[in-house]
Amino acid sequence: MNRLKVVIVEDEYYVRKGIINSFDWGELDCEVVGEAANGKKGSEIIEELRPDIVITDIEMPVMDGIEMVRLLKNKQIEAGYIFLTAHQKFTYVHSALKLEAVDYLLKPFRYEDLKNSIEKVREKLQSGSSLSQEKIEIEKEIQAKNNYIKEAVLYVRNNYGKDISNITAAEHLDINSAYFCRLFKKETGYTFGQYLTHYRVNVAAGLLANFDIRVAEVAEQVGYTDSNYFSQIFKKIMGITPKEYQNEKKYIGFEHI
Structure with missing residues (x-):
């Protein structure tokens, strides 16, 4: 299998650049092909580049990660979605995981955490299993x-x-x-x-x-x-x-x- 293409969507500039530059993506047999600072721009880049993996923060301005993934799935754009979060017990995070994401990473995460998440995506791609097609319906939980x-x-x-x-x-x-x-x-x-x-x-x-x-x-x-x-x-x-x-x-x- 060719290197997996990765897009990073994270609104905090230094955090985003830190993720891109702090890991040996080559060793993970991956290549970062794009980045975005919010879900709206991220959805445009992902639709254009069709990456294998999307690593996205949940909380972002303009359009958050949950809304971005829902938009992409409505357009039948599939990828291995990995959410970034600092919320270990967020109810809506767990809902998102059950409905859409391959995995989530608690920030700040370590190399081994990233490696394990990517391996989950790779296993799904190699086995040919599709990611969930269900829609995310969690806004009420977030608002409450x-x-x-x-x-x-x-x-x-x-x-x-x-x-x-x-x-x-x-x-x-x-x-x-x-x-x-x-x-x-x-x-x-x-x-x-x-x-x-x-x-x-x-x-x-x-x-x-x-x-x-x-x-x-x-x-x-x-x-x-x-x-x-x-x-x-x-x-x-x-x-x-x-x-x-x-x-x-x-x-x-x-x-x-």
Whole structure:
């Protein structure tokens, strides 16, 4: 079988570039042939390029990943759809998985996670099994129980470089902070602080992989005033320090994370 063609759809620029540049796609017998920053543009590129695999974020402006996949399937455009999410327990994520996706990846994900997901797609292609033709009908679930979580995620995306916390998020949503903490943990599997930390590290990895920038500057851009503390957090999540991560990108061009 020829190399599998991959399209990446992710609205966060540094995260998208980090995914494209941080993995050895050749070793996975894949080739990234296109990218997009929202579902509308993604659907156009996917319709044109007809990739084997689409790796897409769920939460995006203009058109989200769920709506994009539904649009493509209505046009009979089949691919191995892999969703990116930070929501471990989102009801609508699980619904999407049952109806449409081959797999999902929790951000920030590691090389082995990506490899396993791609192998699932490859097995389906080799066996000739078709992906589900059912339509996704999950908007009511999104609008109801998960509405606060969606707004909290958007709050993080727009403010991760600032001094924010579960308290400021609850104030932004105009709800009780204790209730917000319980709800966020229940629906995502993370505390708000854990989610914020993972999101910041994910963005930082993209910055380090794509720009010649000092670690202290990266730390500041993702909301850490103490670069040493940032380095400790980064190493805990990624397994290596930010400097080591940056050096490996500089001299190797990719890293298995």
